[in-house]
Amino acid sequence: MYDVFGEWRLPEKTLDHLEGYRRSSPIRVGNGASKQLQLDVFGEVMDAAWVFVQRGGTVDRVTGNMLAGIGRTVVRRWMEPDEGIWEPRAGRQHHTHSKMMCWVALDRLMRLADAGHVKADTQTVAVTRDEIRDAIERRGFSQRLGSYVSIFDHETVDASLLLLALTGYADPTSARMMGTAALVRERLGAGGLLYRYLEEHDGLPPGEGAFGICSFWAIQQRVLADELDLATAEFEHLASFANDLGLFAEEIDPSTGEALGNFPQAFTHVGAINAARAIASRMGAAPPAARADRITTTTRGRV
Numbered sequence: 001m002y003d004v005f006g007e008w009r010l011p012e013k014t015l016d017h018l019e020g021y022r023r024s025s026p027i028r029v030g031n032g033a034s035k036q037l038q039l040d041v042f043g044e045v046m047d048a049a050w051v052f053v054q055r056g057g058t059v060d061r062v063t064g065n066m067l068a069g070i071g072r073t074v075v076r077r078w079m080e081p082d083e084g085i086w087e088p089r090a091g092r093q094h095h096t097h098s099k100m101m102c103w104v105a106l107d108r109l110m111r112l113a114d115a116g117h118v119k120a121d122t123q124t125v126a127v128t129r130d131e132i133r134d135a136i137e138r139r140g141f142s143q144r145l146g147s148y149v150s151i152f153d154h155e156t157v158d159a160s161l162l163l164l165a166l167t168g169y170a171d172p173t174s175a176r177m178m179g180t181a182a183l184v185r186e187r188l189g190a191g192g193l194l195y196r197y198l199e200e201h202d203g204l205p206p207g208e209g210a211f212g213i214c215s216f217w218a219i220q221q222r223v224l225a226d227e228l229d230l231a232t233a234e235f236e237h238l239a240s241f242a243n244d245l246g247l248f249a250e251e252i253d254p255s256t257g258e259a260l261g262n263f264p265q266a267f268t269h270v271g272a273i274n275a276a277r278a279i280a281s282r283m284g285a286a287p288p289a290a291r292a293d294r295i296t297t298t299t300r301g302r303v
Helices: 040-054 061-077 097-112 122-139 159-166 177-187 213-222 230-241 266-285 291-299
Strands: none
Touching: 040 061, 040 097, 061 122, 097 122, 097 159, 097 230, 159 177, 159 213, 177 213, 213 230, 213 266, 230 266
């Protein structure tokens, strides 16, 4: 993690003398997440590299060495607990999403190596990739619930489990993935939106809105599961929560539709773009003009 000046030392302190916007507290300077371990980031970087070369990009020697180094790090560290995608402050756990993204990192590294973009120990990478999948299927899935779970050997779920289908780890139409999507909607759904989690102790004050990007993930999952009509209806519903400029916040209050959290939030708009593209691709055409206009407005100033 870096600040806008490139500094990575970001000690966090609370400013108790400030009440914050509309009494939103605590008010902090710095970010405690700078000291966290988030293993999922390795998968994000490696997947971005794979998409880049698929679009005609080339990997120079320095970048190739960096990607190979990420692969070696994942091989060495994937078994460690981490804070994960949601940055909880309650200690490290074995997050299923983090393990899955380690799988993604090695899967994409294998593809890059096979295509001649990166030099890597493919035998070790392949063996470790299979070990990660085995661990997820044994400890990250509950036979009783018929669902993947957010933390190994627990029975809680969070919205990041939808990404198992979106990243290509899980078959979107498999019984395990369909059961996961159904349970995530059942436990985390509210007013056509999704909370990122509800059941886990994160070390933070209670109470937040539904998470915008998670709701768009759910739409993508619908498309991949061949539920296009439901996905389209949910997209239209979610688009109605944008403001008059088509902008989304980080979170949405399901009861009032009020924008909460950071505004405008880049990754909510990334979710909107990906969901719209998924729907349009399955329809075999560009989105209707009204939706296309809103999507364009949504992303113009932020992404």
